[in-house]
Amino acid sequence: MSPAAAGFEQAFAQALDDLRQDRLADPESYLSMVPRTRHDEFVDRLTAAMADAPPTAAAAGDGVAEAQARAAAAVAAARASGGPAGILPGALVALRRARGIERDDVLDHLAAEFELGESARPTLRRLYHGLESGTLLGSNVSHRLLASLARRFGARVEDFVAAIQPTGGAGRGAMAPMMARGAGDDGGGGRSAGAAPSRTARATPPDPDAELARRLFTGGPDA
Structure with missing residues (x-):
């Protein structure tokens, strides 16, 4: 395995372990170990893992869920083009x-x-x-x-x-x-033939x- 591939797998394994322990850090801390050309792949995989592992009920009261939610937002920002x-x-x-x-x-x-x-x-x-x-x-x-x-x-x-x-x-x-356009409006200011609205529609x-x-x-x- 190349050093770059090893760095990717190590970073992802660490992120998964932190996710399981309700201590997920800002994604940038993991991306620093990942080649830039694989950042999108890493973020996609981490986002999928986060979707499958929401914060536990026990963590919700001690601020961990809040930290994970912030990390989730950072993931979204990192992946967005x-x-x-x-x-x-x-x-x-x-x-x-x-x-x-x-x-x-x-x-x-x-x-x-x-x-x-x-x-x-x-x-x-x-x-x-x-x-x-x-x-x-x-x-x-x-x-x-x-x-x-x-x-x-x-x-x-x-x-x-x-x-x-x-x-x-x-x-x-x-x-x-x-826009308040009629069903038969052709976009040019006129109305297509046979497209007059019914009285029910107007009413x-x-x-x-x-x-x-x-x-x-x-x-x-x-x-």
């Missing part, structure tokens, strides 16, 4: 896994904090999935939504605001802000809670 939502998507997933938080728990928290009814749940779920998967444009996410998420994850809102800044361009996968008002959810995720920092 940037994108339309910055490094926040990876950090959210890593923090959620490290703390043993289900996605539905996050949705419940947001629904309660912003008083969103059950009718808005599909919209809320879709948009939060877009945030975690990195397809939302970070500059369109409201800061009060980030503050709410930071409270749920026990993080600092200023860190979330910094983490969501786009770093790799909007990309093809980024969701555009929700159905938008759900206010779903509209609020859209504003929180796509309406801009002050929405």
Whole structure:
């Protein structure tokens, strides 16, 4: 085995042992032993291991879980190459896994904090999935939504605001802000032939809670 390969395996074995003992350090302390060309591989493997081994209940009361959650966020930052939502998507997933938080728990928290009814749940779920998967444009996410998420994850809102800044361009996968376009709008100001909306569609008002959810995720920092 080459010295470089031996360094990788030694660092990963140490990280796994520290993970089992609830004393995982900042990932940078392990990456210093790993060739730079294999940093992404190391971080991917460590993230997978962390997802399979959340903090123990016994550790939750002595600060170990908090330290592991911070390490998880650092892992996410280390692996992120940037994108339309910055490094926040990876950090959210890593923090959620490290703390043993289900996605539905996050949705419940947001629904309660912003008083969103059950009718808005599909919209809320879709948009939060877009945030975690990195397809939302970070500059369109409201800061009060980030503050709410930071409270749920026990993080600092200023860190979330910094983490969501786009770093790799909007990309093809980024969701555009929700525009009030008709189903038959051709995007050029006209309406396609035969695409006139039905009277029922025109008479159905938008759900206010779903509209609020859209504003929180796509309406801009002050929405």
